[in-house]
Amino acid sequence: MEKLIERFRQRDRMALSKLITMVENNSPQILDIMGEIYSPIGKARVVGVTGPPGAGKSTLIDKLIRSYRQAGHTVGVLCIDPSSIFGGGAFLGDRVRMQRAYRDDGVYLRSLATRGALGGLVPRIGEIIKILDAFGIDIIIIETVGVGQLESDVIRYSDTKIVVSVPGLGDQMQTLKAGILEIADVLVVNKADLPGAQNVVDDLQMMLYLRKESDWTPEIVLTEALSDQGIPELFQAIQRHQDYLSRSGLREFQIKRHREETCLYAVQETLKRFTEELVQEKEDIRNILKTVREGGINPYKAAEDITQLILDKGINGRW
Ligand SMILES: Nc1nc2c(ncn2[C@@H]2O[C@H](COP(=O)(O)OP(=O)(O)OP(=O)(O)O)[C@@H](O)[C@H]2O)c(=O)[nH]1
Ligand SMILES: [Mg+2]
Structure with a gap:
């Protein structure tokens, strides 16, 4: 170790x-x-990129990587790989597209599998972000598909949240809309070369008018990722949002909140592990569990007994 x-x-x-x-x-x-x-934690900026499948998120990220590299920053990209749910090789395509980035020491790409059932979150993304930060990575970009449950953790940990939409989504657009205003700091309309892109921009603009008054109004950026159109504008929009976070004190607030959450998380993990160990090792606990299995005690009452045992004997080391 x-x-x-x-x-x-x-x-x-x-x-x-x-x-x-x-x-x-x-x-x-x-x-x-x-x-x-x-020790060096809390320096990296986290940018979350989300949007429907095939919207061009990976292509945009590929271009953003280049912008950040040109500006002298190191970049880490985390792709939340939905392949464990859909059985596809979604990230493979990304890898091919981002091949260029792989040969650069200032870029680190990584896919993370989502565990368990649909809507399952990537375990401990906050810890992974802290590792990248400690490694000295300046910008962490996280790619996720959709706008929904799946990303809620990513949203929590992203300083700047980018929602990508494209023309021709139809019904998907409606679903997208529902969540868009709550989370987006920057709205990207990609595939500007396709018909209807300007309509999507107008649509989003309308929604912004209806939005509650707030210190930050999401910027709308029209891009054509394949041909680099709108990339400098997107880069600037992210920059402006980051500046806003620093200026308004929100960034500091977040950092403080994350510190506290990290501490509480570590306490919970420690207690969880400790409990697991005791359950494995201690005859007293196993006996109670045996009775629970047989239906001899109400599991909730038994849990009280076990907790009491852990507190009395386990924590005080009297076992
Ligand atoms: N016409 C057009 N196609 C684009 C543009 N940007 C990306 N694409 C294409 O759209 C397809 C999907 O792009 P990706 O970057 O893989 O999209 P994604 O959102 O990462 O897709 P998933 O990760 O599978 O959800 C690819 O074939 C891209 O070449 C664009 O501006 N215009
Ligand atoms: Mg992708």
Whole structure:
């Protein structure tokens, strides 16, 4: 573990990948490791990109990577891979498209599998962001599909949220609209080369008029990612939003909130692991569970007994 941390500190990308995998696998050592690497945390800016399948999110990100590299920033991209749900190889295509970026040391790409049922969140994306941050990555871009439950964690952790829409979505547009205003900081209308792009822009503009008064009005950017149209404008719009976050104090507020959440998360994880260990090891607990299995005790009452045992004997080390 010490070697791994040392390699991570020396900016070894293999070590970075290894740590992210450990988080994904919920490795028992991860809290200790996070404790070791924590110090430089809180520098990276996180940009979330979401929108319907095929809207051009990956193409846009590919172009943004280049803009950020030109501006001298290092970039990490996390693709939330829906393949575990849909069984497709969605990220493979992205990889081919982003091949160029792979040969650049200042760019780190990674796909993350969503676990479990539909709507399942990527486990511990907050921890993964902190690892990238500690590694010294300036800009973290997260790609997710859709606007819904799946992204709620990503939304929570993104400083700037970009929602991409395209012409010709029809019904999807309606669904998109429902969530769009609540989350978007920047609205992108991609595929400007297709008919109807300007209609989508007008539509969104209308929605913005109906929106509640707020300090930040989402900017609408028309892009044609394939041919680099609108990319500098998008880059600027993100920049303006980031400046707004700093200026308004929102960024600082978020950082403080994340610090507290991180601490509480670590406490919960520690207690959870501790409980799991005791359940495995202690005869007293296993006996109660056996009675629960047989229907001999109300599981809720039994839980009270077990909790009491853990508090009395486990935590005070009297077992
Ligand atoms: N006509 C047109 N096609 C585009 C544009 N931008 C991207 N595309 C194409 O749209 C398709 C989907 O692009 P992606 O970047 O993979 O879209 P995505 O939103 O990442 O897709 P998923 O990750 O599968 O949800 C590709 O064939 C792109 O070449 C554009 O501005 N105009
Ligand atoms: Mg994609």
